[in-house]
Amino acid sequence: MSVAVADARIATVSPASAERGRQARRVRRWKSVGAAGIAVLLLIWTLVPIYNIVMVALESKGDVFTNTIWPDAPSLDSFWIVITQGYWYLEHFWEQFGNSLYIGVGTVFFTLAIGSLASFAIGRMRIRYGWLLSNAALLTYVIPASFLAIPFYRIMQIYGLTDNLWSVIAAEVTFATPYAIFIFHQYGVSIPIELDEAARIDGASPGQVYWKIYLPLMAPALVAVGTYALLLAWNEYLYQFLLLSSKESMSVPVALAQFFNSDEAPWNYMMATAIVYSIPPVAIYYTFRRRMAAGLTMGGVKG
Amino acid sequence: MSSVTETRALDFKAGEHPPGRRLQRPEVAWALAFLAPYLAVFAAFVVYPVGHGLWLARDPALYAELFADQRYLRTVVNTVLFVGLGVNLMMFAAVLLSGLFVRREWWVRALLAVYLLCWALPAVPAFVSFHWMLIGEQGLINGLLRELFGIEGPIWFNDGWLALGCNIVAYIWKWMPFWTVVFVAGRMAIPQEIYEAAAVDGATGVRRFLHVVFPLLANLYLVCTLLATLWTVGDFNTVYLVSIGAPARSSEVLATLGFHYAFDAAQPALGIAAAMSALPLVVPVALVLMRRLQAGAVQL
Numbered sequence: 034m035s036v037a038v039a040d041a042r043i044a045t046v047s048p049a050s051a052e053r054g055r056q057a058r059r060v061r062r063w064k065s066v067g068a069a070g071i072a073v074l075l076l077i078w079t080l081v082p083i084y085n086i087v088m089v090a091l092e093s094k095g096d097v098f099t100n101t102i103w104p105d106a107p108s109l110d111s112f113w114i115v116i117t118q119g120y121w122y123l124e125h126f127w128e129q130f131g132n133s134l135y136i137g138v139g140t141v142f143f144t145l146a147i148g149s150l151a152s153f154a155i156g157r158m159r160i161r162y163g164w165l166l167s168n169a170a171l172l173t174y175v176i177p178a179s180f181l182a183i184p185f186y187r188i189m190q191i192y193g194l195t196d197n198l199w200s201v202i203a204a205e206v207t208f209a210t211p212y213a214i215f216i217f218h219q220y221g222v223s224i225p226i227e228l229d230e231a232a233r234i235d236g237a238s239p240g241q242v243y244w245k246i247y248l249p250l251m252a253p254a255l256v257a258v259g260t261y262a263l264l265l266a267w268n269e270y271l272y273q274f275l276l277l278s279s280k281e282s283m284s285v286p287v288a289l290a291q292f293f294n295s296d297e298a299p300w301n302y303m304m305a306t307a308i309v310y311s312i313p314p315v316a317i318y319y320t321f322r323r324r325m326a327a328g329l330t331m332g333g334v335k336g
Numbered sequence: 337m338s339s340v341t342e343t344r345a346l347d348f349k350a351g352e353h354p355p356g357r358r359l360q361r362p363e364v365a366w367a368l369a370f371l372a373p374y375l376a377v378f379a380a381f382v383v384y385p386v387g388h389g390l391w392l393a394r395d396p397a398l399y400a401e402l403f404a405d406q407r408y409l410r411t412v413v414n415t416v417l418f419v420g421l422g423v424n425l426m427m428f429a430a431v432l433l434s435g436l437f438v439r440r441e442w443w444v445r446a447l448l449a450v451y452l453l454c455w456a457l458p459a460v461p462a463f464v465s466f467h468w469m470l471i472g473e474q475g476l477i478n479g480l481l482r483e484l485f486g487i488e489g490p491i492w493f494n495d496g497w498l499a500l501g502c503n504i505v506a507y508i509w510k511w512m513p514f515w516t517v518v519f520v521a522g523r524m525a526i527p528q529e530i531y532e533a534a535a536v537d538g539a540t541g542v543r544r545f546l547h548v549v550f551p552l553l554a555n556l557y558l559v560c561t562l563l564a565t566l567w568t569v570g571d572f573n574t575v576y577l578v579s580i581g582a583p584a585r586s587s588e589v590l591a592t593l594g595f596h597y598a599f600d601a602a603q604p605a606l607g608i609a610a611a612m613s614a615l616p617l618v619v620p621v622a623l624v625l626m627r628r629l630q631a632g633a634v635q636l
Contacts, residue, residue: 068436072436072443072444075433078509079450079453081476082454082462082465082466082469083453083465085476086461086465146373147373147374148374151370151373151374153370154367154370155371158363160364160367160371166374168626168630169378170378171626171630172626173378175566175622175626176566176570176618177571177591178570179570179571179572179595179611180591183594183604183607184608187392188384188388203377203380203381206377207378238366239363239367239370240366243370269459270459270460270573270577271572271573271595286460290460290464300468303464304465310458311456311457311458314457315453315457318452318455318456319449
């Protein structure tokens with residue numbers, strides 16, 4: 034196939050090749066200029082809001098704005114205030130950070146556990162009506178989560194879980210599991226089913242097959258989905274805002290948005306908090322980028 | 337060629353039972369045990385809330401009340417614009433940009449790493465930054481306009497349409513990198529021979545994009561657009577944090593208006609009804625999307 038293509042190219046290039054070559058070079062130069070132009074625009078587009086966060090965080094006074102595009106006396110004081118919880122709005126900062134972490138870790142654990150168990154039963158044990166379950170999961174996956182927020186809040190009241198971190202973990206797991214099942218199912222197809230059957234013939238129970246064969250082989254998909262679930266929990270705002278109300282049980286994004294309600298506006302502290310909060314996901318993101326990309330191409334969807 | 341059959345094998349197709357294979361009785365118990373956690377989550381946190389919501393919003397009078405509310409009508413227009421403009425501009429820009437990011441130069445890779453910051457940054461800090469950047473005279477954008485061009489920028493959140501525009505831009509900023517990465521993966525999967533054959537036939541540049549790349553990506557593009565539509569209809573964070581519905585709730589979308597009815601106006605049933613009123617749009621899109629996903633339309 035590729036040999037034929039190469040032959041054809043030689044045949045077509047030979048006549049008037051000098052003129053063609055010059056034209057091609059000109060086109061290539063214009064393309065490079067165009068690409069560079071787009072790159073510069075894209076860089077500005079990306080960095081302006083990020084620059085804004087950094088600039089405000091470096092302001093030394095939060096309530097007075099100097100109206101410039103660079104603070105008069107840039108300082109790192111606001112970061113120090115955030116880290117030492119030196120402002121009444123931030124007095125529970127590390128506790129709230131811990132809450133965010135708790136929610137994130139809980140979401141990852143339960144998403145992976147529930148998702149892998151269900152996908153094993155549907156994809157490997159091939160139960161009847163498995164398609165019905167994967168359809169139900171798919172429907173949960175495509176329907177916007179915010180439409181469920183109000184009834185979800187009422188249900189949590191009925192369950193007696195308001196202002197409890199577990200209610201948020203339940204919400205995040207509910208919306209992350211369908212994606213997990215989707216990805217695990219797709220990834221699992223590439224693992225030969227004969228492995229399971231051989232183990233079964235050797236007397237392994239389905240539980241052993243799951244634990245000793247399925248899970249180890251699924252490691253790349255587990256990492257991809259785990260990262261996804263962690264970032265989902267770290268990014269999510271609506272459910273955390275609805276379900277967590279006291280200062281001690283709040284997560285960081287909820288506390289961040291609370292700054293909007295205050296009369297005095299310590300914006301520099303707010304932006305410094307935002308930066309501290311953003312560091313873990315950005316670090317995780319860049320560490321697991323390639324694996325995340327693998328997960329994306331498998332599902333072709335969602336980040 | 338073999339890569340194509342491999343991706344075919346990855347189709348998300350449920351219920352491919354090999355004929356004649358049935359679970360033994362002890363296996364059924366295991367399977368049920370494995371499924372129990374998911375079934376419990378699904379029943380407790382999907383079926384019950386959905387049922388409860390439908391039951392709360394069952395009264396037709398609620399919908400009459402909604403349609404009588406001037407703000408609701410404006411909100412529907414806003415939602416259509418937010419979703420229609422936001423999704424289509426974003427997907428089109430993303431598919432074009434993916435053409436840049438398939439290049440292999442070092443600076444393209446560096447640019448991609450920077451560009452992905454938008455996606456890696458949590459939503460709340462990002463949108464709070466947008467809010468503060470556009471807050472009028474004090475914001476960075478108007479500061480820049482004044483310093484660089486000597487123009488007095490508008491007060492962005494004083495006009496419903498401008499505020500809506502700001503929301504759309506912020507939404508695109510946050511989510512475009514994600515879709516760009518998806519399309520980059522899609523383009524990478526196109527075999528190099530196809531480009532070479534197209535070049536032989538004289539299809540380069542715009543013509544190559546129109547007649548070669550786009551038809552090959554069309555399926556992926558459609559699935560992604562449908563998915564993005566659903567997620568954008570349900571997007572709460574952007575409007576709630578960037579324009580906060582200002583001025584006077586004229587830049588709300590259905591997701592935030594429903595929330596406002598339920599929690600600020602203490603009318604939860606009306607809030608659910610506002611969200612339910614988007615179902616005629618959401619359900620058909622969801623059904624088409626599900627069919628596509630099941631048919632393995634997302635082969636990359």
